[in-house]
Amino acid sequence: MIELKDITKSFQNGKIQTDVLKGVTFSVQKGEFVAIMGSSGNGKTTLMNIMGCMMQASGGSYTVEGVDIKTLDDDELSEFRNKKIGFVFQSFNLLAGTSALDNVLLPLVYAPEYPDDATERAERLLASVGLEDRIHYKPGELSGGQHQRVAIARALINDPAIILADEPTGNLDSDSLKEIMGILQKLHEQGKTIILITHDQNIAAYAGRTVFLRDGKIYEGAK
Amino acid sequence: MKVIKIIAESSKSTLKHKLRTVLIELAILVGIATLTVVVSLTQGANKRIMKRIANFGSDAIMVHSGGGKMHGPSTVQQANLTRKDIADIRNIAGVRFTTPIQVELDMPLKYGNQFTTAWVMGVEANWQDAWRRGAARGAFISDADNEQLSRVCDIGTTTAKELFGKMNPLGENILIRNVSFKVIGILEKRGQSPAGTDFDNLILIPFSTASRRLMNQPLYTSMLRVIIANPAQARQIAGTISGILRENHRLAATEEDDFRISTAEQVAKMIKSTSKTLGLFLWLIAVISPLVGGIVLMNIMLMAVSERKHEIGLRRALGAKKKHIIFQFLTESVILTFSGGIFGVGVGVLIALLIRHLGKPISISWQPFAIAFVISVLIGLLFGVYPAKKAANLDPVEALNQ
Ligand SMILES: Nc1ncnc2c1ncn2[C@@H]1O[C@H](COP(=O)(O)OP(=O)(O)OP(=O)(O)O)[C@@H](O)[C@H]1O
Ligand SMILES: [Mg+2]
Numbered sequence A: 001m002i003e004l005k006d007i008t009k010s011f012q013n014g015k016i017q018t019d020v021l022k023g024v025t026f027s028v029q030k031g032e033f034v035a036i037m038g039s040s041g042n043g044k045t046t047l048m049n050i051m052g053c054m055m056q057a058s059g060g061s062y063t064v065e066g067v068d069i070k071t072l073d074d075d076e077l078s079e080f081r082n083k084k085i086g087f088v089f090q091s092f093n094l095l096a097g098t099s100a101l102d103n104v105l106l107p108l109v110y111a112p113e114y115p116d117d118a119t120e121r122a123e124r125l126l127a128s129v130g131l132e133d134r135i136h137y138k139p140g141e142l143s144g145g146q147h148q149r150v151a152i153a154r155a156l157i158n159d160p161a162i163i164l165a166d167e168p169t170g171n172l173d174s175d176s177l178k179e180i181m182g183i184l185q186k187l188h189e190q191g192k193t194i195i196l197i198t199h200d201q202n203i204a205a206y207a208g209r210t211v212f213l214r215d216g217k218i219y220e221g222a223k
Numbered sequence B: 001m002k003v004i005k006i007i008a009e010s011s012k013s014t015l016k017h018k019l020r021t022v023l024i025e026l027a028i029l030v031g032i033a034t035l036t037v038v039v040s041l042t043q044g045a046n047k048r049i050m051k052r053i054a055n056f057g058s059d060a061i062m063v064h065s066g067g068g069k070m071h072g073p074s075t076v077q078q079a080n081l082t083r084k085d086i087a088d089i090r091n092i093a094g095v096r097f098t099t100p101i102q103v104e105l106d107m108p109l110k111y112g113n114q115f116t117t118a119w120v121m122g123v124e125a126n127w128q129d130a131w132r133r134g135a136a137r138g139a140f141i142s143d144a145d146n147e148q149l150s151r152v153c154d155i156g157t158t159t160a161k162e163l164f165g166k167m168n169p170l171g172e173n174i175l176i177r178n179v180s181f182k183v184i185g186i187l188e189k190r191g192q193s194p195a196g197t198d199f200d201n202l203i204l205i206p207f208s209t210a211s212r213r214l215m216n217q218p219l220y221t222s223m224l225r226v227i228i229a230n231p232a233q234a235r236q237i238a239g240t241i242s243g244i245l246r247e248n249h250r251l252a253a254t255e256e257d258d259f260r261i262s263t264a265e266q267v268a269k270m271i272k273s274t275s276k277t278l279g280l281f282l283w284l285i286a287v288i289s290p291l292v293g294g295i296v297l298m299n300i301m302l303m304a305v306s307e308r309k310h311e312i313g314l315r316r317a318l319g320a321k322k323k324h325i326i327f328q329f330l331t332e333s334v335i336l337t338f339s340g341g342i343f344g345v346g347v348g349v350l351i352a353l354l355i356r357h358l359g360k361p362i363s364i365s366w367q368p369f370a371i372a373f374v375i376s377v378l379i380g381l382l383f384g385v386y387p388a389k390k391a392a393n394l395d396p397v398e399a400l401n402q
Helices: A044-051 A074-084 A100-109 A118-128 A144-156 A174-189 B002-016 B018-056 B083-090 B127-131 B143-147 B157-164 B207-214 B231-248 B264-307 B309-317 B322-357 B367-392 B396-400
Strands: A002-013 A016-028 A033-037 A059-064 A085-088 A162-166 A193-198 A209-214 A217-220 B060-065 B095-111 B114-123 B135-138 B152-155 B173-176 B179-187 B202-206 B223-228 B259-263
Touching (some): A074 B309, A100 B002, A162 A174, B060 B231, B083 B223, B095 B127, B231 B264, B264 B309, B264 B322
Parallel strands (some): A162 A193, B114 B202
Antiparallel strands (some): A002 A016, A002 A059, A209 A217, B095 B173, B135 B179
């Protein structure tokens, strides 16, 4: 379903060019739960930004469900993110001063059609992550783990093809970590495709498959 | 539907960032309030000018004794219009009738122990038709009064108030420069003359009494009011009158006129030229101050964009297109300027009412509301578009990492 072939990414900073990704090739099947591991600063987030259509690769090809991402313009990329990608960020990224419900509904503002049952759907999703009694709480009134649960509900509101989670537990204590990973595992069991980025072996263990990012390339299985 | 959702996002955002909202609204408020006051002032002034011009009468031509460029009435001391002049003018084709006026300014008046001064005019009975103004109460000076050199008068409301207070002046005797006159009528109220003087501080007496008894000018008349059949002919008839008077007064080609002729058109021009400079200056302020409001808006919105990079990046990540971001920020700007504009009109109208209370002519109509509506929306669009574009063109990844 997801195919990356020879993906490269370089950043130009003045005269200095940093080659972060140097030919990433790997694929993810529908319904897989893949962990991408790698040490800090070696390009995991960059790879995720490319897979999430937040930036274009410098070279190589990236196709999702047969669509070559290179051929999409800015508006089409936005629409693609909206429909196909559910982001879960390390720093949660909820809108401050906005209720859990409205945060979950936010992607629907930019959806081509605003569904009639949007609110019920959001409430159902919040309930499924255990926040049925926090629906109208604002981020300031929620704990870190609850933040991330709202963010997961938000990632699911458009029923995306892929969940991209970039160190989703990086800012959480170990109890919340277990809860969040449990939720992701459950989503996997329900058939969601999940790509999880982490540098923690124990977290990667939740995934069905682990790949390693090293020196700008992906290595399967072994460390 | 999406439009409504984004507008909802915009309005939530204006409620969330209260300080910013208040600052922008204040800036726009000042601009729109200024504009409202100036519009009201200008309309008030225009209305007064129109009234003054209407008071002059579009079918009237005034002939004044004495040349020069001064405005206002000619007094009996300058009088040089002869009986032949008046007869010749009356015979011009297109002239319906004429009425002579003998004028002396600021004559001393006395009733009991009350003293004041007023313009005293000697008039004939057809003065009523010439000015479309008669006695509101009592009688007007009649032809018989003129034939008999009666010592009767009609007095204006301002003069009546000065001399009689709340008393009824009808039938009372007043002294005009120590000559006793009986008050037979109160003149209809009229307001201001084209020159801006009070048309109600006035005493009318019979023309003959004025000429022979009070002002000692039996030969010449100081002013003549000419009523014509067709207002469109005013300029042409004024030219004919000028020709007749130059010939009758035997003026050589090199000599200046020893009379002045004014038509409604000239009066309007004269009034407008004196009120223009103030208007221009006020309008300059009125135009600049909303623009200043717009610049404040742009600055604060630019600050908001850099403060809210993270939010913008997040919205982009969740699927917002550039145009959605532009629309959101532009809508925020317009909501702020529009609400600022509404408050601005409110404050402007209050100030206008205050100014009216202080006695300045102010007209409050629907126009300031319409202008404020349009201008405040325009300012929001004009000055909001740059910050909105800047927000939309942020790199989503960089913005999100802020
Ligand atoms: N916009 C950019 N301009 C220049 N260099 C960049 C840019 N973004 C990332 N980099 C560089 O690319 C490299 C990889 O960054 P990236 O954020 O992808 O790493 P990471 O694996 O996610 O690290 P971490 O585990 O700390 O999150 C880093 O050296 C970083 O400095
Ligand atoms: Mg990272």
